[in-house]
Amino acid sequence: MKTTVPVIIAFLAGLVMVLAFFFDPEKSFVGRLEPEVLRWVTIVGGFTLLLGVVSIIRVNYGGVHRRSSGWGYKLATVVSVFAMAIPAMLPTRMSPLFGNGPGSIYDWLFNNIDAPMMSTMFAMLAFYIASAAFRAFRARSPEATLLLVTAVLVMLWRVPMGEAMLKGIHHSLPEYINTYIMGGANLAVQRGIIIGAALGAAAMSLRIMLGIERTYMGN
């Protein structure tokens, strides 16, 4: 029963979405069913977010309560979750500082604390890439050499100074890189990957609908 009901729900929901593609959305029963199923999916999606919040609070609060290693960070996580969530959930009619609109506490915290922190984390990559490029990017084999030469050409092509240098060698070199490397070799390989991934996704969807793939239920 614990696995049969979810499999039936997954099968029916998937079937409606597949069949609806072939039916008139206004005139057929299946077509009209599609927006209803999508509304349900959005509502269920909202609950999964709630589940995530409950889970992060449970895990981190447990760590703080037991004073486990790094409990200070866990406390910061719990405090941050509430500091962002509570003012955002309170109605704006109580105060313009509530809600998530412009000028709200949530908005201020996001723009002045969250966004700079996330940008800083991402910006650190530039330092690591420079270090890794110097220490590890070696032409040890013909394949690695090909990768290295291609990477250097594309990196030059993607910035104005590099583009000017390439033009100094041959005025059409940037255009050749775009046409033959990005629009040629890269495009062909990407297309293969995309088609392969799409076929894999279709096969996986079918396995879920038919109840063959049950790992999403924890089995």
Place this chain on the structure above:
Amino acid sequence: MQAWLIIAYGLLIVAGVALLVFAFRTGDRRYLYLAVLLFVVFPVVIVLKFPTEISPETQLLYDAVEKLPDSSNVLLTFDYYASTLAETEPMSRATLRHLFRKDCRVLTMTTIPLGGPSIAERVTREIAAEMGKVYGVDYVNLGYKANYVAVLKGMGSSIEAIYPTDNSGTPLAKLPMMSRIKNYADISFIIAIADNDIVSYWISIVRAQYGTPVGTGVTAVSAPQYYAYVGAGQLTGMLGGMKGAAEYEALVGHPDRATKGMTAQSLVHLFIIFSVVAGNVIFLIQKRRAGAGGQA
């Protein structure tokens, strides 16, 4: 170019090479980090302008927007996290300026829960104020709804069914602009600015199933993936990374953050290339010495 600028940048390059030599001699990678910091900060203080060539993908997107009839309804998405703001926000700003200049009615939304609606609000309101546009009449921010696949599919039937209210909680029925927009059939063009794979869904769900043309702006790291879609005509133009944003700013005729960032990005790219070449030269010399030592 002015002589003092050449001297200043010449000194910067000498400092960068010196730091690279220190890094090699001492094995301390902090010298490399210092060099990267110098190459990022220096062009912000002492600006060196370089002309930006327009790539065909950027031109395609610009032409598609340019060909839209004035006052068309356009959907602009803010599908990116704050971590990639340096690359993606300039794209949103440049496209918004272009759309508002053409008097397009801009509908914005996001599939990113963490700050997506805040970024959309901040950027849209700033550019709208600059261009004299009014909320509810010229632009509307729908905000975020969970489960993007269902959201993208559902908006094909009814936007109001998925988003009963805008980001501030105002019912869509009360916003004059929304009386003209019910679903994708009323939208002339979609520009998805993203730092993740959501663009594939805009193509496979919206472009393929509802026929609404989609253009995109993506981070440089994910741009190669989307050449396949541009080549197949499934994407009507693409902005690749900060360079794509700078190209669009040049086309719109309003150089902004991406144009300013290009010199720093150029210098860091050149430094990384120099580091790779230097690292390989050292590797080859060491290999040759080891070989000579083995033979002896």
